[in-house]
Structures are given as C-alpha cells and as structure tokens.
Amino acid sequence: MRAPVSWLREFVAIPSDQDGRAIAEKLINAGLEVETVETLGAGVIGPLVVGHVVGIEELTEFKKPIRWCQVNVGVEHGGVRGVICGARNFVQGDLVVVALPGTELPGGFKIAQRETYGKLSDGMICSARELGLGDDHDGIIILASDHVVGEDAKPIVGVGEEILDIAVTPDRGYALSIRGLARELAIAYDLDFVDPGLELAQLPAPSGTSVPVACSSEDEQACALFTLRTVTGFNPGAPSPAWMQKRLVACGMRPVSLAVDVTNYVMLELGQPLHAFDVNKLQGSIRVGHVADGTVIETLDHVERTLNRDDLVILDNRGPIGLAGTMGGFATEIDESTTAIALEAAYFDDGSVARMARRHKLSSEASRRFERGVDRVLAPYASARATALLLEFGGGDYVGMTAVEAPLEPTVIDLPASQAGEIAGMQIHTTTVIRLLQAVGCEVDASTDVLRVGVPSWRSDITDPANLVEEVIRLIGFDEIPSRLPTAAVGHGLSTSQRLRRRVGMALAARGGVEVLNYPFVGEAEFDALRIAPNDARRSSVKLANPMNDEQPFIRASLLPGLIAAAKRNLSRGSDDLCIYELGSVVRSGMGAPVARPSVTQKPSDDAWAGLNAMLPIQSTSIAVLLAGQHSQQTWSTVARNYDWADVIEIAMNIAHTTGADLRVGPGNDESFHPGRCAQLTVSGVEVGVAGELHPRVIEALGLPARSCALEMDFDEVIARSASSRPAPAVSAQPVAKEDIALIVPESVNTAAVTSSIIEGAGELLESVRLFDIYRGQQVPQGSRSLAFALRFRASDRTLEAAEIASARQSAIDLVIQRHGATLRGA
Amino acid sequence: MSGPNTSFDPKQVSALSAESVDAVVADALGAIAGAASLADLKEVRLAHAGDRSPLALANREIGALPPAAKAEAGKRMGIARGQIKDALDQRESDLQALRDEQVLNEETVDVTLPVDRSPMGGRHPLTTLMERICDVFIAMGYDVAEGPEIEADWVNFDALNVPPDHPARTMQDTFYVESPDSGVVLRTQTSPIQIRAMLERDVPIYVVAPGRVFRTDELDATHTPVFHQVEGLAVDEGLTMADLKGTLDHFAQEMFGAGIRTRLRPSYFPFTEPSAEIDLQCFVCRGESISNPDKSCRTCGSEGWIEWGGCGMVNPRVLTAVGIDSSRYRGFAFGMGIERTLMFRNGVTDMRDMVEGDVRFTRAFGLES
Numbered sequence A: 001m002r003a004p005v006s007w008l009r010e011f012v013a014i015p016s017d018q019d020g021r022a023i024a025e026k027l028i029n030a031g032l033e034v035e036t037v038e039t040l041g042a043g044v045i046g047p048l049v050v051g052h053v054v055g056i057e058e059l060t061e062f063k064k065p066i067r068w069c070q071v072n073v074g075v076e077h078g079g080v081r082g083v084i085c086g087a088r089n090f091v092q093g094d095l096v097v098v099a100l101p102g103t104e105l106p107g108g109f110k111i112a113q114r115e116t117y118g119k120l121s122d123g124m125i126c127s128a129r130e131l132g133l134g135d136d137h138d139g140i141i142i143l144a145s146d147h148v149v150g151e152d153a154k155p156i157v158g159v160g161e162e163i164l165d166i167a168v169t170p171d172r173g174y175a176l177s178i179r180g181l182a183r184e185l186a187i188a189y190d191l192d193f194v195d196p197g198l199e200l201a202q203l204p205a206p207s208g209t210s211v212p213v214a215c216s217s218e219d220e221q222a223c224a225l226f227t228l229r230t231v232t233g234f235n236p237g238a239p240s241p242a243w244m245q246k247r248l249v250a251c252g253m254r255p256v257s258l259a260v261d262v263t264n265y266v267m268l269e270l271g272q273p274l275h276a277f278d279v280n281k282l283q284g285s286i287r288v289g290h291v292a293d294g295t296v297i298e299t300l301d302h303v304e305r306t307l308n309r310d311d312l313v314i315l316d317n318r319g320p321i322g323l324a325g326t327m328g329g330f331a332t333e334i335d336e337s338t339t340a341i342a343l344e345a346a347y348f349d350d351g352s353v354a355r356m357a358r359r360h361k362l363s364s365e366a367s368r369r370f371e372r373g374v375d376r377v378l379a380p381y382a383s384a385r386a387t388a389l390l391l392e393f394g395g396g397d398y399v400g401m402t403a404v405e406a407p408l409e410p411t412v413i414d415l416p417a418s419q420a421g422e423i424a425g426m427q428i429h430t431t432t433v434i435r436l437l438q439a440v441g442c443e444v445d446a447s448t449d450v451l452r453v454g455v456p457s458w459r460s461d462i463t464d465p466a467n468l469v470e471e472v473i474r475l476i477g478f479d480e481i482p483s484r485l486p487t488a489a490v491g492h493g494l495s496t497s498q499r500l501r502r503r504v505g506m507a508l509a510a511r512g513g514v515e516v517l518n519y520p521f522v523g524e525a526e527f528d529a530l531r532i533a534p535n536d537a538r539r540s541s542v543k544l545a546n547p548m549n550d551e552q553p554f555i556r557a558s559l560l561p562g563l564i565a566a567a568k569r570n571l572s573r574g575s576d577d578l579c580i581y582e583l584g585s586v587v588r589s590g591m592g593a594p595v596a597r598p599s600v601t602q603k604p605s606d607d608a609w610a611g612l613n614a615m616l617p618i619q620s621t622s623i624a625v626l627l628a629g630q631h632s633q634q635t636w637s638t639v640a641r642n643y644d645w646a647d648v649i650e651i652a653m654n655i656a657h658t659t660g661a662d663l664r665v666g667p668g669n670d671e672s673f674h675p676g677r678c679a680q681l682t683v684s685g686v687e688v689g690v691a692g693e694l695h696p697r698v699i700e701a702l703g704l705p706a707r708s709c710a711l712e713m714d715f716d717e718v719i720a721r722s723a724s725s726r727p728a729p730a731v732s733a734q735p736v737a738k739e740d741i742a743l744i745v746p747e748s749v750n751t752a753a754v755t756s757s758i759i760e761g762a763g764e765l766l767e768s769v770r771l772f773d774i775y776r777g778q779q780v781p782q783g784s785r786s787l788a789f790a791l792r793f794r795a796s797d798r799t800l801e802a803a804e805i806a807s808a809r810q811s812a813i814d815l816v817i818q819r820h821g822a823t824l825r826g827a
Numbered sequence B: 001m002s003g004p005n006t007s008f009d010p011k012q013v014s015a016l017s018a019e020s021v022d023a024v025v026a027d028a029l030g031a032i033a034g035a036a037s038l039a040d041l042k043e044v045r046l047a048h049a050g051d052r053s054p055l056a057l058a059n060r061e062i063g064a065l066p067p068a069a070k071a072e073a074g075k076r077m078g079i080a081r082g083q084i085k086d087a088l089d090q091r092e093s094d095l096q097a098l099r100d101e102q103v104l105n106e107e108t109v110d111v112t113l114p115v116d117r118s119p120m121g122g123r124h125p126l127t128t129l130m131e132r133i134c135d136v137f138i139a140m141g142y143d144v145a146e147g148p149e150i151e152a153d154w155v156n157f158d159a160l161n162v163p164p165d166h167p168a169r170t171m172q173d174t175f176y177v178e179s180p181d182s183g184v185v186l187r188t189q190t191s192p193i194q195i196r197a198m199l200e201r202d203v204p205i206y207v208v209a210p211g212r213v214f215r216t217d218e219l220d221a222t223h224t225p226v227f228h229q230v231e232g233l234a235v236d237e238g239l240t241m242a243d244l245k246g247t248l249d250h251f252a253q254e255m256f257g258a259g260i261r262t263r264l265r266p267s268y269f270p271f272t273e274p275s276a277e278i279d280l281q282c283f284v285c286r287g288e289s290i291s292n293p294d295k296s297c298r299t300c301g302s303e304g305w306i307e308w309g310g311c312g313m314v315n316p317r318v319l320t321a322v323g324i325d326s327s328r329y330r331g332f333a334f335g336m337g338i339e340r341t342l343m344f345r346n347g348v349t350d351m352r353d354m355v356e357g358d359v360r361f362t363r364a365f366g367l368e369s
C-alpha cells in the first residue's frame, strides 16, 4: 500500500514537524512494515511556478514541430517569457508548470537561458516525467484554471510529496486504506480521529427520472451485503480532477477515466473495493450467486475464464458479469460512451474471494482487500462518497440505491481485564486496556473484571481475546516489556542420532572430508547417468507439482546425484582433488494414501495423527561420500596417489568405528558401481549401504575423473545397529607371541572369509590378525594367490608356552585349509 | 697370566709408591685430555682404567704390602682411580656434547616446509552454526527437536492457524508434492516441528528445532529455494512475553557477546499472538554508527540494529489444535534464518557461496563457524 503523507494529513492532524521518516517510524512501532519513504520529484531544486500560456507561435522549419510560446509567469518572476517547447498537448490560455532558469530537474538537468531553434528560450514548460512524478505520459502538465499565475507550482503538482510504501501483513486488511493508516497514526500521536469511513456523504434526493438497478443475493453466507447506486445522465467525457489523478499516480495506479478513477480513489481512501457497471449493457437486475461448472466469462483483462460452481459471481439476466470482489466482466464494462452507471459496493466473504482468486490465479486490488477482510458495514458509505464524486465531476442524476443485507452479527469478545498484563509479564492498568481498545475502535463494557469488547466492523481479524491482547501490548510498545529468563525444564541433551551425526561430521572432516549441503531436487537424467534401473526405488516416486526446474521434479532418494553435481562444480572451478560428503535426508518410499484434514479445534486422534504421518513418504538420514582425483599429490614428502576403492571403504569403516557399528564388507552389486570393485556394507547381517569405485560408464556419462569412488549408507540403519555403550576390553600385560603364516588361497575366496576362519580356528588366544602381503607368481598356482598374515597371540594371565602357540596356529591353518581349499605355503 | 700378588716383595710394590701413582695418574689425565673423539676416549679408558691398566696392575700388589702399609696404599689407589674416572666421565660428556652439537646440526631440517600429508577438511558453516545455536539452548535445558522435510500441510499450515484459504499461505511460496491437493508439501518453515513437539511430548516443553526449509524462490545473491532455520518453543505455566524477551537477550549475548540486546517490533505470524520481529543490536558498532558518518557500519548499514527473525506468544488456537489447555499453559516461540545469521555474523556476501558446495568456502571454516 502506497500512502501519500498529504492524504494521511487530510484525516489526522499529524504535527507539521513530522516528516515522512518520522511518520514511518511511528507506523513501524505500531507493527506496520514501512518499506520505503519516497519523495516525489526529489531531484527538483529551485523555482517552479504556475505560468499562463499567452501566445503560441508554431515553428515549422525544423524536422519536428516546435512551439515558441509566450508564458506569463507573474511580474515577480519577470512577467512574460519566451519558452521553446516540443509538446503539443496544450493551447493558448492553459496554465502550465514552468521551471525558471536556475532550476535543477531530476537527473541533474539544469535550466538556463539558452539559444535554441533560433530563439532565446527562457525557462522550460514541464511534463510529469521531467519532474520525476511518474512516467505515464510525455505531455506537459496542464493545471486547473483556478491557480494563480506566478504561484509556487511544487505543492500543486506534488513535488516534495512523501509516499510511504507499506507491506501490509494479512491480518491488517484495514491498513490497505488511508482511513486505516490514519487511524493508526491518530493512536500513535494520541490525536483525535474522525472516521471518514462512517461519514455518509450528502447526496441529492433520488431524481425519480428512472428506477435504480435492482439487486439480490443468493448466497448470504458469501455475500452478506450488496449495494448498487445508479447514476444516469453522466458525462462520459468529463475528466477526473488533477488532484485525484495525482494521488492515483502517487499510489501506483494509472488514471483511466472519471468513473474508474473515482472507484479506485475511494477504494484507496476508505478500503472498500467498488465496481461500476454500464447500465445500458446490463440485462435486467443484478444477482450474486453461482453458476454451473464450465460456464465461461470474459473478464476485464480480456481473458476467458471457465467458472467453477463454487465461484461467487455477479450475474444479470443473461449470465455472469463479474467475479465477485475479484474482477468485473468485459461485457458490462464502462467505456468512453457510458452515461448510466450502476455502482456496486458489497461485502464478500474473505474465504470465497480467496478461493476464487487462487482458483483463477487472479489477484487484484479488490481481491487483495476482500481476502484480508473489508469493513462489513462500509459499502453504503463508500458508495455514497464515490457517487458524490461522480456527480460533482461528471454531472448526471442520482437515481437511488438498492441493497440486500443479511443480519449484522457484531463480534463481542470477553476479555479478562488482567489478561494483557499477564501475557506481557508486567502490570497493565485496566484503564489503559480500555483506553487502547477504544482507540482501536472497540466498544468496551467494563462493568465487571471481564471486559465485554465489541469489535469494530473493520477489524475482522480480531476474533479471539489473544487478538485484543496483541492490540493492547503493541500500542503500549514492546519496548516497555521487561526482560527476564524463565526456568526451563530439565533437558535430555542431544539424542543418539544428533550426537552421532556431529561425531561423524567431525571424523570425516578430520580426515579431509568437506561437507556439502545439496538441494534435494533430482531428475531422470541423473538417474540415467547413474544407470539406475527403471523400476529401482532410487528413481524417487516423490515428485513435486511445482518444481523449480522441470528437469528435476523429484525429491532425492539418494545423495549421490547431489554430491556428483557439487563435485562437477568444484572440478570446473579448478578444485581437482575432492573428498566431499553429505549427511542429509532422503526418501525411502513413495507417498502414502491421502487422508482427510483433521480439525484444528481439538487434538487429532491417535489414528488421525498416524494417518497424517502415513501419508508422508518414509524419510531417513543418509550419508554419502565422493572421492575424485588425487588422495595425495607429489610433494617433497609424499608420492602422488589417486583415490581408490580402498579409500572409500576405509571411510565407511571409519564412520562405523565412530558410531560403534560392527560394519562388515562383502562383495557388492550395484549398477552405479564398477561390478568388480563394489562392496556391500552390512551391520548385523542387514545391508546398510554400498561403497566402491563408480562404474566407468557412470564416470564417463557424468564427466568425473577416472576411478572416482563413492559410498552411501543409510545412516539411521547404521546407528540403529550401533552399540549404545561399548564394553571395555581386557588389556593384557602378558608377553605377546608373534607368528606369521602364508596360505595359498583360490582367488574366488575373499580375504574377509579367510580372516574370519583364522580367527575362528585360532581360538581365544589369538589377539589380532593382520594381512601383510599378497603374492601372485611362480610359486603359486594359477587362479590362487598367497596371503600372508601376521598373528599375535596373548593370554590374559600367563606367558604362553610354545606348544600352546603352535597348536593355536595349526588350528587356524587347518580350518582355512578345510574350509577354503587352501594350502599352507612352504609346507 | 698374572694373579694377585700374595707374597711380600718390596721390589714389586714400588709401583704403589706415591711417586709412581702420581705419575700414572698424570699420564692418564694427559691421555684423557688428549682424546679427540669418543672412539679415542674409549681406547684411553681401556688403557688407563681397564683391567690391564697400570693402576689395575698396581692394585693387585696391595696384597703384597705389609699390613701397616695396606691401608695407606689402598687409600692412595682409590683417590687415583677416582681422579681418572672423573676425568674420563667429564671428557666423555664433553665429547658427547661436542658430537651432539655437530651431528644434530647436520640433521637440521627446514621446519617451515609445507606439511599437508593429510589436510583437514571442513564441516559446512551452516551445520556448525546450527549446532552452536542448539548448544546455547541445550545449556538452558532445551531439547533439540526435529521433523520431516516433506510434511503434511496440516502440520505446516492448518495446525499453525493458517487455514487452507488464508492469505498467509501465499506469504510463503510453497512446493507442493505431486498435486496441490495431495496435502503434502516441502515444509516452508521449521514451525511444523513445534506442532510435532507439542503432539509428541508432554508439557512443559522447551525445544530448539533446527532444519532445512523450502520456498519457491530462485537462487540469487540473497535468495535460495532451500535454506535453514532454527526455531525455539517453550510451553509452560505462566510464560510471558518478558520470558520471551529474556530468552532472546540471553541467546543474543551467547552468540554475539555480553551486553548485546534484542528489540521487538510488532508484526504478524498466524501462529503467534502477539507477534514481533526480532532486531539484534549490531554486535559490531553497538549502535554507534547511527547518524554518525564517521563510524559507518557495514554490518548493520549504520542502522544500529539487524533484522534477525520473528517471535511471539504461541497463539492459543495453535495450543488448541494440539490439545494443550490454553487456559493453563502459555507458550512462546521464535525463529531465525541460519543463512541470514551466517551472512551478517561471518560476512558472507553471496547466498550462492553457502549453496554451491565449493570446497574452498567450506574448508576455510574448519570445524567451527
């Protein structure tokens, strides 16, 4: 809402020393978000005066027509001056705005006496654009004839006018009007306020020359008040007065015609949207109601709209002629030949208008106001004001008013007098509560400790005691509220998941990982690039109706596409070696069945709550890592080495070690990974993820460095299977016995299987086993390799004897031989 | 092989005379002093203090002395051997020091060589900032609450007093899942976590709720469709706006330094009543930049205050929707944007830096923001 300060001053006597900024400050403190304070014609410096065009000589010898004008700017400014002018929208005798030499216009344009077109031009006749007042038209400004030659023209054209631009929150519908803002200022400055909305304009008695257009409402729920005032014999050519146009422009609206300008002007002033019909285009009387689905109407904006049976429409005998409170129809629009006007002013229900505006994606000045609640009783007052303006400037006969109205049900709220103070946390005297509520416009019955508060008709947002409390506290000022710390309950600290997410983040960052937070939006192209099969669950089934990008309508079921995109951004910026990770939410199922919306007037039942949750896809936390490029570079102390599959498995082990999960690695199978370099990750026999080298085709399709590696694990599954507390190990101080064994094992048997057989076979004396060498070559048969393990034996209570060690070693060897078809090397 | 002398022989015992012992000692001390290296010294030690050294040999003769002379000779020998041993030890320690100085000097390295064998990574500053904020509230007895990013619109809107056709729904441009009527959205705010906390926990409730939220804004220097908020909620008997103010002041001080205050301005949120915008006193200029061109402040644009978030007393309608008796309990809630906080707190000037995952940006923060 743009509000010119001069218009506000018309309704409230703001002290003259208060400029736009000071006024804005008051409004901000009252909760109105003033975004800017703009000064019209801010760049105009120096004299701007009213001039009288006393002579025009057309100069025709130039490429374009030029006028040599004689303009009287008053004896005090040197009388008649010659001025060159290129505009043609004025005639001899008009009053115009003249910038005298010495004046500076917006953009630093200085006016001076100058030779041009063979004449000495001694000033400039100004257009609104040149004065920075708007850029609607190039014509020069023509002033009303009642101004005095030589007078200061700045206030007349609005130079120096300050405009407040206010972002009105949805609860403050009344603030979408000069009337509502003026009331707030009256409260803020503690001034008297005479409500212009409830002063009925004086209209002549109905002429009786014809009958006013009749009206009726078929839906009193949605339209509780509908009024029509009819004017005939109106002069369609009469212009709207300059002051009205000036204000409309200042408020960001475009002057159109007297009838349209008046409806807009009164809407801005009082907050009541109005609509003017051309009576001669109407067929019979006007009704408010509904039409069958599929009925078509062409609205003022020349769009054909297919109506829904829930739309609230204005109808005449032929059919729909407007969307109630949203936009009028084209067929009954007033135009340059309209002489009979039916002026609609009504109260439409906020929900009806909101739904309709949303359904038709149509937001107008009217719908914006109705959605936020228009004053329930204002319609006849606003239409009287508008009719008076039409008659004043357009002539014609007032024929009369027709109206339908449902019974008025005022809102009355019981408010314990102490409640505002209790919520604010400070003493607020009852007399203060009453005074402030009255200032807002409430009627207060204070005969008991529970105040009975009648809510004013323009505050449809006030429905609960809490709303009244807010009014009281905001008008006292939030600065007055003391500051004090409550005693919170006893907390539980972080949950296991929260704690472990932090720990894992630390562990990954400490070994060089860099966290990235990617958007969750993915698309088919990424699924295809990752070779994800058509029916795979990672082709997420959770799809957005209105994605940012049509190529990425899905919500991720895997973190890898996001990590890959981040990797490519980094690579393109010259970061060649990457270890990046993300810990974030993914979907693990499709959508559940939709359920009915529970009521908000009570707690949803357990079933209803479960139903709402079952409607959502399963969402869990995933962790993923991507490695690309070099693990280490060639430096004075290191040799160059690329990341490889073992690095990424080590990171998986690292994560598991951090959370306390007993992670097992086995051969895996995943379309996105190299078929021979993919590991399945399990905890307690449950698959929790996959790790390894990405498939060469994936790497190629995505343009990643060769041998890029990745892992992804279901973090929730990992921590669900992590030890909640870990038993302390028995640390023996007895001597250790070291034994090495080398076993020739078929390639088909993996190391993990051999290792667990060694552990099982060696028994409890075995403290640790470590693979230290792999050999393939002459002494080993084709299809096998030799695995060399270092075994450490130790007892908790004694030095082991050689025979015990030999026996345990042999048992380990025997089991591997028996189970895996291995042979002992060198045996 | 010569064994100890057990028969008295004056000729032989002349080696034990004071003169000859002094001469042996002088000879030894000279050799010790002349040893140029630890290897030399080792030979000197063998020659002058070893089993076959003159003193050792002489010592064997003590048995041959008459009993009356034994004590004196023994004493003389002890002193002599002590002198030689002390000299050897001293020389050895001198030579060791000399060698150390030489060798260790040769082993000197350039300790300013770059050591980046296992460079540190970094956690995202948004993550660590959220953790830091949570820690402030955990210390005050709050728990950390969370909720799903894909949320029922009943939880995201209806229960928060935003009915289906309310204009407030259009204040936040919402991502809808599948179809606008599916009843499922990407949460537009962390406030639905409040609803979950109130439905799933018993009063009194004190929770802080960080999370990722979504609105259909194009990515540019100041907007992103995916961003983070942190939200606080307290529901208890007798809570007031004064408690809310005190909590915010404490929070501001923990995050931005002692003495930093907050200021509330009336505003509108459907789920709080009264509602307010939270302004943070500028922690850089502390207001000294206001109307003072000499001390202009980039952090607050010389306004003295920084817009930080929103807050208010929980609307009783919200309590009703989750079955909390609003005649007995009151609540307060507040929330702020994490990206915005990081921008003014750490001087991030472009939203895209926090979104694009450039490792150079994140690594600079290490493990803290």
Ligand SMILES: [Zn+2]
Binding pocket: B282, B283, B284, B285, B286, B287, B289, B297, B298, B299, B300, B301, B302, B303, B304, B305
């Ligand atoms: Zn500052």
